[in-house]
Structure formats: structure tokens, C-alpha cells
Amino acid sequence: MNLRLMQDSDPTFVDGSRNQVQRLYRAGLVPKHAVLDVGCSVGRTAIGLMADSQFQGTYVGFDVMPKQVGWARETLTPLDTRFTFRHLDMRNDRYNPNGSVERADLKFPVQDGRFGMACLFSVFTPFYKEDIALYLSELERTLRPGGRILATWFLFNDENRDVVQSQSAYPMKYQLDDVTLYNEEADRLRAIAFDETFVREMVRQAGLEVVKVAFGTWAGGPGPDFQDEVYLRKPGRSAPQLPALGRARRKAGRILIRAGHRLASDN
Numbered sequence: 085m086n087l088r089l090m091q092d093s094d095p096t097f098v099d100g101s102r103n104q105v106q107r108l109y110r111a112g113l114v115p116k117h118a119v120l121d122v123g124c125s126v127g128r129t130a131i132g133l134m135a136d137s138q139f140q141g142t143y144v145g146f147d148v149m150p151k152q153v154g155w156a157r158e159t160l161t162p163l164d165t166r167f168t169f170r171h172l173d174m175r176n177d178r179y180n181p182n183g184s185v186e187r188a189d190l191k192f193p194v195q196d197g198r199f200g201m202a203c204l205f206s207v208f209t210p211f212y213k214e215d216i217a218l219y220l221s222e223l224e225r226t227l228r229p230g231g232r233i234l235a236t237w238f239l240f241n242d243e244n245r246d247v248v249q250s251q252s253a254y255p256m257k258y259q260l261d262d263v264t265l266y267n268e269e270a271d272r273l274r275a276i277a278f279d280e281t282f283v284r285e286m287v288r289q290a291g292l293e294v295v296k297v298a299f300g301t302w303a304g305g306p307g308p309d310f311q312d313e314v315y316l317r318k319p320g321r322s323a324p325q326l327p328a329l330g331r332a333r334r335k336a337g338r339i340l341i342r343a344g345h346r347l348a349s350d351n
């Protein structure tokens with residue numbers, strides 16, 4: 085299917101779909117979550133979730149490329165109406181250079197506080213830092229308290245900077261500013277890397293927390309993925325704990341009432 089960005093074969097695409105779902109479970113997906121897929125393209129993650137017999141939740145994907153979103157909407161939503169796809173005409177020099185939405189007007193096309201899990205697979209790897217900061221803040225708005233994010237990045241730090249610049253799968257030979265390196269002079273957003281400390285600070289400023297960073301094999305890290313995986317969380321109690329807490333409160337209440345009866349009959 086020529087809308088696939090990497091021109092993957094069917095088996096490679098399906099394997100990628102399953103792999104993305106496994107990674108979401110590792111990041112804290114629970115089967116009833118509402119999932120937000122930022123930069124969903126033709127719905128690789130959606131296809132994996134549709135094929136996953138455990139998943140009972142809902143899914144919204146959005147992307148800046150209208151053809152990919154249109155294909156997913158026309159082909160995947162009729163198969164399962166829990167899966168919906170939206171278009172956002174945000175500018176991206178590589179994927180949507182004529183986008184009409186300015187940074188100042190950016191708003192994800194979804195409501196506040198709805199999602200238990202958000203994913204961004206290979207989305208921050210062709211993004212400028214100004215857009216990443218805006219997207220982190222929109223993720224904070226649209227996640228439920230306790231909600232999780234899995235985002236992939238290319239990161240560098242004092243330890244791996246030499247490898248990143250000269251021996252990685254995308255040697256980041258060019259410097260944009262103090263915190264940004266990139267791979268190809270004529271196509272900055274082909275692969276762009278950010279200083280890890282700077283990324284952690286952007287996450288903090290957006291009101292989110294870093295849970296874990298798993299350095300990918302692209303720059304000699306242990307993986308499990310090729311890109312660096314960053315697991316994030318919106319602070320607060322996650323919703324799945326609420327019924328359990330309710331049960332615990334009710335049980336504590338019953339114990340207190342029984343204890344009260346006993347106290348009353350002892351007196």
C-alpha cells in the first residue's frame with residue numbers, strides 16, 4: 085500500500101503493529117484505556133490494537149497527512165467503530181510543509197482529560213523542540229491523571245554524544261543549537277536528536293514526569309527498540325485504581341460499622 089511511509093511489506097507492517105501494542109502494554113496500557121495515537125499515519129498501532137483480543141478500549145489517532153488519515157478513516161473505522169481518525173493541519177517541514185495551523189493556535193483535536201494512554205512512535209524524531217514543548221503540554225491537557233505516554237526520541241547526553249555524532253545509525257553531524265543535533269544537512273527533520281537533560285526539563289515544564297528512559301540500539305544502547313523509548317506519566321491517581329480504592333473504602337466502612345456495633349453492644 086503506497087501510503088505506508090517506509091514502504092513496508094505486509095508481514096513487516098503487521099509485525100510492526102503487534103510490536104507497537106506490546107510496547108504499549110509495557111508502558112502501562114490496560115485493556116479499557118482510551119488510547120491517543122499522535123502521528124498515527126495509516127494506523128499501524130490501530131491495526132495492532134484491533135487484532136489484540138484483550139483490548140476493550142477506544143482509540144483516536146490524528147496526523148497531519150490527509151491522505152493517510154482519510155485511508156484509515158475509510159478503511160479501518162468501518163471494521164471497528166471504536167477506532168477513529170482525525171486530521172490536524174499543523175505545519176511540519178518534512179511531512180506537511182504547507183500546514184495552516186500556527187504554533188500559537190495548536191490544539192489537539194480531542195477533549196481534555198480523556199486518555200489513559202498516548203503514544204508517539206517516530207513522531208518527535210522529525211520535530212523541532214518548539215513543537216515538542218507544545219505537544220507535551222497538549223498531552224498533559226488531554227491525558228487523565230495517572231495517564232501514560234510512550235514517545236520515541238533520538239537522545240544524546242555526555243556519555244553517548246560521540247557515538248551519536250559519528251557512529252550511530254543516523255550520525256548527527258550537524259548542530260542546530262545547544263540542545264539539537266541532526267543528521268542530514270538538507271533535510272533537518274529526517275532525524276533530529278535532543279539533549280536528554282533538556283528533554284527532561286521540557287517534560288517537567290509541561291507538568292509531566294519521566295518514568296523511564298530505554299536507550300535504543302540506534303546509538304549503541306541496549307534497546308529494546310531501535311529508537312530511544314521515553315515513558316512518561318501525568319501525575320495523579322490513575323483511574324483504574326479508583327474502583328479499587330472505592331472497594332477498599334467500602335470495606336473499611338463495613339469494618340468500622342461492625343466495629344461500631346460491637347462497641348455499642350459491649351457498652
Ligand SMILES: C[S@@+](CC[C@H](N)C(=O)[O-])C[C@H]1O[C@@H](n2cnc3c(N)ncnc32)[C@H](O)[C@@H]1O
Pocket residue numbers: 089122123124125126128129146147148149172174175176179204205206207
Ligand atoms: C515516521 S512517521 C510514524 C507514523 C506512525 N506513528 C507509525 O509508527 O507508523 C511520523 C508521523 O508523524 C506525523 N506528523 C508529523 N508532524 C506531525 C504533527 N505536527 N502532528 C501530528 N503528526 C505529525 C507524520 O505525518 C507521520 O505520519
